[in-house]
Amino acid sequence: MSLALVGISHHRAPVELRERVALDARGAEALARRLADDVGEAVCLSTCNRTELYVVGPGAHASAEAALVGLGGEEIGGALYRLRDEAAALHLFRVAAGLDSMVPGEGEILGQVRGAYERGATGLVLDRLFRQALHTGRKARTQTAIGESPASVSSAAAALAEQVFGDLRGCRILLVGAGKIGEAAARNLVARGADLAFVANRSRDRANRLASRLGGAAIPLEGTASELRSADVLVSSTGAAGVVLGRDDVASALRGRKGRPLFLIDLAVPRDLDPAIAELEGCYLYDIDDLEAVVAETLAGRRREAERAERIVAEQAERFREWQASLEVVPAIASLRARAEEIRRSELRRAEARLGRLTDAERSVVESVTAQIVNKLLHLPTVRMKQAAAAADGVLYADAVRHLFGLGEDER
Amino acid sequence: LVLVAELLFWPALVAYGEAAVAYGADARRPGLAGRLATWGVRVGWLAQTGLLTVQAARAEGFPWTSWAAALNLFVWLVIGVYLIWGCRTRYRLLGLAVMPLAVGLFVLARAGGGTGAGTEPHLSNLFLVLHVGLLLAAFAGFMLAAALAALYLFQERRLKRREASILRLPAPSLAALDGFAARTIAVSFPALTLGIAVGLARLAGSGGSFDAVIAATLATWLAYGCFVVLRYGLSWRGRRAAHLALGSFALVLVVLPIGHFS
Numbered sequence: 001m002s003l004a005l006v007g008i009s010h011h012r013a014p015v016e017l018r019e020r021v022a023l024d025a026r027g028a029e030a031l032a033r034r035l036a037d038d039v040g041e042a043v044c045l046s047t048c049n050r051t052e053l054y055v056v057g058p059g060a061h062a063s064a065e066a067a068l069v070g071l072g073g074e075e076i077g078g079a080l081y082r083l084r085d086e087a088a089a090l091h092l093f094r095v096a097a098g099l100d101s102m103v104p105g106e107g108e109i110l111g112q113v114r115g116a117y118e119r120g121a122t123g124l125v126l127d128r129l130f131r132q133a134l135h136t137g138r139k140a141r142t143q144t145a146i147g148e149s150p151a152s153v154s155s156a157a158a159a160l161a162e163q164v165f166g167d168l169r170g171c172r173i174l175l176v177g178a179g180k181i182g183e184a185a186a187r188n189l190v191a192r193g194a195d196l197a198f199v200a201n202r203s204r205d206r207a208n209r210l211a212s213r214l215g216g217a218a219i220p221l222e223g224t225a226s227e228l229r230s231a232d233v234l235v236s237s238t239g240a241a242g243v244v245l246g247r248d249d250v251a252s253a254l255r256g257r258k259g260r261p262l263f264l265i266d267l268a269v270p271r272d273l274d275p276a277i278a279e280l281e282g283c284y285l286y287d288i289d290d291l292e293a294v295v296a297e298t299l300a301g302r303r304r305e306a307e308r309a310e311r312i313v314a315e316q317a318e319r320f321r322e323w324q325a326s327l328e329v330v331p332a333i334a335s336l337r338a339r340a341e342e343i344r345r346s347e348l349r350r351a352e353a354r355l356g357r358l359t360d361a362e363r364s365v366v367e368s369v370t371a372q373i374v375n376k377l378l379h380l381p382t383v384r385m386k387q388a389a390a391a392a393d394g395v396l397y398a399d400a401v402r403h404l405f406g407l408g409e410d411e412r
Numbered sequence: 413l414v415l416v417a418e419l420l421f422w423p424a425l426v427a428y429g430e431a432a433v434a435y436g437a438d439a440r441r442p443g444l445a446g447r448l449a450t451w452g453v454r455v456g457w458l459a460q461t462g463l464l465t466v467q468a469a470r471a472e473g474f475p476w477t478s479w480a481a482a483l484n485l486f487v488w489l490v491i492g493v494y495l496i497w498g499c500r501t502r503y504r505l506l507g508l509a510v511m512p513l514a515v516g517l518f519v520l521a522r523a524g525g526g527t528g529a530g531t532e533p534h535l536s537n538l539f540l541v542l543h544v545g546l547l548l549a550a551f552a553g554f555m556l557a558a559a560l561a562a563l564y565l566f567q568e569r570r571l572k573r574r575e576a577s578i579l580r581l582p583a584p585s586l587a588a589l590d591g592f593a594a595r596t597i598a599v600s601f602p603a604l605t606l607g608i609a610v611g612l613a614r615l616a617g618s619g620g621s622f623d624a625v626i627a628a629t630l631a632t633w634l635a636y637g638c639f640v641v642l643r644y645g646l647s648w649r650g651r652r653a654a655h656l657a658l659g660s661f662a663l664v665l666v667v668l669p670i671g672h673f674s
Contacts (some may be wrong), residue, residue, distance in 0.1 A: 286574060290574040297576040
């Protein structure tokens with residue numbers, strides 16, 4: 001059973017092409033079902049970076065390609081990639097491990113692969129393929145540090161806040177400026193358990209809107225220094241031309257904090273926070289350049305870890321190849337075992353006539369002994385056939401077994 | 413039993429040594445080396461527990477009275493306390509500080525004849541056993557608190573300097589280090605207090621005199637008492653608390669050799 005993959009991704013196609021074939025969950029499920037009706041098995045993985053069709057059955061490649069071209073038009077033909085069997089499996093395993101993502105090791109893709117699998121029309125091959133892909137993705141993340149370090153400025157800011165406070169639950173955020181950059185940083189902190197306490201902004205309306213979305217209270221920009229005493233993390237990203245918060249403002253707020261540390265994130269250019277704040281004890285100030293340097297370092301670390309993850313992926317792909325190859329000999333093994341069982345049963349029936357009436361206990365012993373003989377005789381040939389299949393000689397062995405034991409001759 | 417003690421010493425030393433080396437490798441590249449280090453600590457500690465059990469079975473009284481034997485017990489206590497946090501990934505940096513020191517002290521204990529099963533006990537008096545045992549347990553806790561405080565200062569400095577590689581090495585948060593160091597001292601301090609009280613009661617009973625060792629021990633008690641009051645009464649945290657923990661431990665370093673390993 002041949003596995004085919006046809007897809008389009010951020011590596012070869014700009015967003016203008018990708019968006020033509022992008023499908024929501026329902027659309028991806030419908031496409032997978034339609035394809036499965038034609039060929040046998042199908043899964044559609046559609047994210048913002050890729051749309052890929054995994055198909056098993058006769059005419060799989062042609063059907064999958066026709067489906068994508070049907071969605072995106074002839075123009076996408078040049079951007080499509082087509083992979084088969086082992087290469088297709090390796091590709092999916094790399095995708096699940098985050099090795100094919102824009103940011104190596106990003107965690108979202110594993111959930112997307114799981115979603116595609118659950119909505120797909122899977123059979124023997126795709127079921128095994130996707131389960132193994134999910135296992136590979138998890139293994140790459142647990143056995144390497146590929147997904148541990150932050151990959152964006154806002155997630156780096158949140159990770160640094162965790163370096164100071166540990167668990168962010170209960171930490172209070174003071175957001176200065178209601179722009180998108182500050183909001184993204186605040187969202188990242190809130191996602192890790194922190195509470196947005198205040199939003200300070202020149203425009204009270206914007207502050208109110210943001211506070212209603214993320215929680216907290218809107219305050220005027222002038223109220224920042226006075227609320228600093230109760231905050232743990234300050235995120236600033238205003239469009240102000242000068243310093244919004246000076247060293248003395250922070251120093252006076254620190255007096256009432258009883259030694260609690262204060263983490264300050266300055267995402268504005270020009271900077272909102274006086275750099276001299278960093279000299280104060282218990283204050284940790286990071287500006288946009290500091291955070292970008294942290295992200296650059298962690299991305300370099302992810303790339304180093306990616307080499308280790310590649311080895312895990314290759315190992316899993318090899319296992320899948322061996323399993324897929326073993327499928328070629330499975331019918332022959334099944335026929336051989338069925339023939340042996342048939343012979344065993346017919347010989348038992350004949351023996352029963354000669355040996356007279358057997359008690360239930362005696363019958364059980366005879367059943368068990370004959371079954372063991374058959375199993376032991378067939379064990380080694382079964383193992384050898386599977387090994388031969390893994391070494392690409394499976395078809396030869398399967399044919400030899402069929403010929404030697406006359407398997408399938410009765411049906412002819 | 414002498415042979416068994418000998419057979420238990422070497423696996424303990426090798427496992428501790430392996431852990432020390434693996435912690436170094438883990439600091440360069442976190443992952444498998446860290447797990448091997450943790451297992452090294454566990455295996456070594458179990459072997460050393462066996463060794464101490466053999467020593468206790470062989471002796472008629474308290475077997476860890478000589479400086480070398482007390483050092484052996486001290487290493488076991490330090491690593492035992494460390495094991496409570498050391499198994500966590502983020503605390504592996506602490507192992508880098510604790511394990512090489514533990515290996516060095518363990519070798520020193522061996523050189524002084526404190527790891528065999530044939531040492532003659534000098535103390536069989538319950539008061540003295542309690543005194544030595546409690547003080548060693550407290551000092552082990554203080555040593556770990558000092559390591560936590562040192563790690564706090566190291567991490568705090570990196571955060572202050574805004575090092576780009578700050579997130580590359582898994583390390584506990586400042587809040588966790590500060591809290592664990594304070595709690596370790598808060599737990600060890602009553603042991604120290606009780607150990608000193610037992611010692612003073614014994615001293616009063618035997619008519620002994622006040623000497624430099626007692627003065628240094630009381631100074632240590634006072635320093636840690638100040639720490640507990642300042643930390644829990646006046647909310648001293650962070651760098652100040654870490655410096656105080658390290659300063660107090662400097663007194664332990666004075667008391668240990670002159671008082672208990674001499």
